[in-house]
Amino acid sequence: MKLTNIVVFGGSGFVGSAIVARLVERGCRVLVPARRRDKAKHLILLPTCEVVDADIHDDATLDSVLAGRDAAINLVGILHGSQADFTRAHAELPRRIAAACARAGVKRLVHMSALGADPNGPSMYQRSKGAGEAAVRASGLAWTILQPSVIFGAGDQFLNMFAKLARVAPVLPIAGADVKFQPIWVEDVAAAFVNALDNPATVDQSYELGGPKVYTLRELVRFAAAAAGHPRPVVNMPAGLARVQARLMELAPGDPLMSRDNLDSMQRDNITSTQPFAPAPELGIALSPMEAEAPLYLADIRARDRYGAYRARTRR
Numbered sequence: 001m002k003l004t005n006i007v008v009f010g011g012s013g014f015v016g017s018a019i020v021a022r023l024v025e026r027g028c029r030v031l032v033p034a035r036r037r038d039k040a041k042h043l044i045l046l047p048t049c050e051v052v053d054a055d056i057h058d059d060a061t062l063d064s065v066l067a068g069r070d071a072a073i074n075l076v077g078i079l080h081g082s083q084a085d086f087t088r089a090h091a092e093l094p095r096r097i098a099a100a101c102a103r104a105g106v107k108r109l110v111h112m113s114a115l116g117a118d119p120n121g122p123s124m125y126q127r128s129k130g131a132g133e134a135a136v137r138a139s140g141l142a143w144t145i146l147q148p149s150v151i152f153g154a155g156d157q158f159l160n161m162f163a164k165l166a167r168v169a170p171v172l173p174i175a176g177a178d179v180k181f182q183p184i185w186v187e188d189v190a191a192a193f194v195n196a197l198d199n200p201a202t203v204d205q206s207y208e209l210g211g212p213k214v215y216t217l218r219e220l221v222r223f224a225a226a227a228a229g230h231p232r233p234v235v236n237m238p239a240g241l242a243r244v245q246a247r248l249m250e251l252a253p254g255d256p257l258m259s260r261d262n263l264d265s266m267q268r269d270n271i272t273s274t275q276p277f278a279p280a281p282e283l284g285i286a287l288s289p290m291e292a293e294a295p296l297y298l299a300d301i302r303a304r305d306r307y308g309a310y311r312a313r314t315r316r
């Protein structure tokens with residue numbers, strides 16, 4: 001059956017926006033329940049996408065947004081927070097979404113987890129993602145779980161962050177410089193979600209996702225800095241110092257660049273269990289190399305820098 005009426009939880013975010021755009025292109029009607037509808041203006045412009053203000057931690061709200069839908073996609077996730085925040089977003093919410101799907105007769109759920117999700121993992125992020133996976137697997141729904149490594153693309157919080165740091169710092173001290181990652185392009189992840197949705201071969205399956213190549217964090221930071229026009233030396237920060245720095249960042253207002261929990265996640269490499277990696281054929285994706293896609297938006301940072309300098313000079 002073609003599924004055409006979809007709720008996307010977490011649809012307002014970086015990955016969600018790419019998935020929603022693809023669903024709309026495919027002719028689906030998409031509902032995005034958001035904490036702040038005004039933060040999802042870019043989605044409101046899409047012809048068959050509706051964005052509503054909703055508290056998705058409320059069961060009655062879940063029942064109402066799921067009524068009459070064909071399928072749900074859950075992308076809600078956080079990178080920083082307390083144990084209670086991680087449990088609420090990554091473990092309790094998937095369980096409640098799954099239960100609400102069952103009540104509403106929505107049989108299909110595609111769930112975003114992460115590579116390294118593990119109830120016994122070293123970080124709160126990984127443990128809570130592992131608990132969320134367990135809840136989805138136990139739901140009795142037709143579920144699919146996707147577990148990507150770090151995701152890059154215009155608007156990412158990863159390569160862009162290093163590119164921005166390189167603009168202001170002559171040397172980049174990085175914690176866990178030798179940890180390995182396997183970045184995957186956001187459009188490849190979005191395609192995997194949309195293709196999985198109504199492919200029965202993906203039902204009750206979990207899929208690791210990674211890009212075509214493995215890099216150390218040091219290589220990724222060097223790459224981002226150079227692509228943004230600010231090549232910089234990268235040095236490994238001693239573990240003790242990295243922890244103190246992360247603690248200070250957590251105390252500063254706003255989202256920290258790095259938290260102690262992020263450092264805990266980096267105790268393990270974030271790469272797929274088989275190498276070289278080939279995505280499962282039923283996901284219908286070909287992997288795009290980072291070197292082809294990332295410079296296109298990282299170079300924008302460079303262009304914005306240049307315009308900033310022009311503006312400063314001309315006072316406009």
Ligand SMILES: NC(=O)c1ccc[n+]([C@@H]2O[C@H](COP(=O)([O-])OP(=O)(O)OC[C@H]3O[C@@H](n4cnc5c(N)ncnc54)[C@H](OP(=O)(O)O)[C@@H]3O)[C@@H](O)[C@H]2O)c1
Pocket residue numbers: 009010011012013014015016034035036039056075076077078089112113114115147148149150151152158
């Ligand atoms: N980006 C990566 O490298 C990566 C890698 C592996 C897995 N993932 C997973 O992919 C998913 C999407 O990530 P992303 O990069 O797109 O993150 P993002 O841009 O921060 O988007 C997260 C989404 O979740 C929503 N959200 C967060 N906390 C919420 C809460 N307590 N209640 C309701 N909604 C909440 C956000 O809503 P607001 O717009 O209201 O904030 C947003 O729509 C997450 O589950 C993440 O763990 C990401």
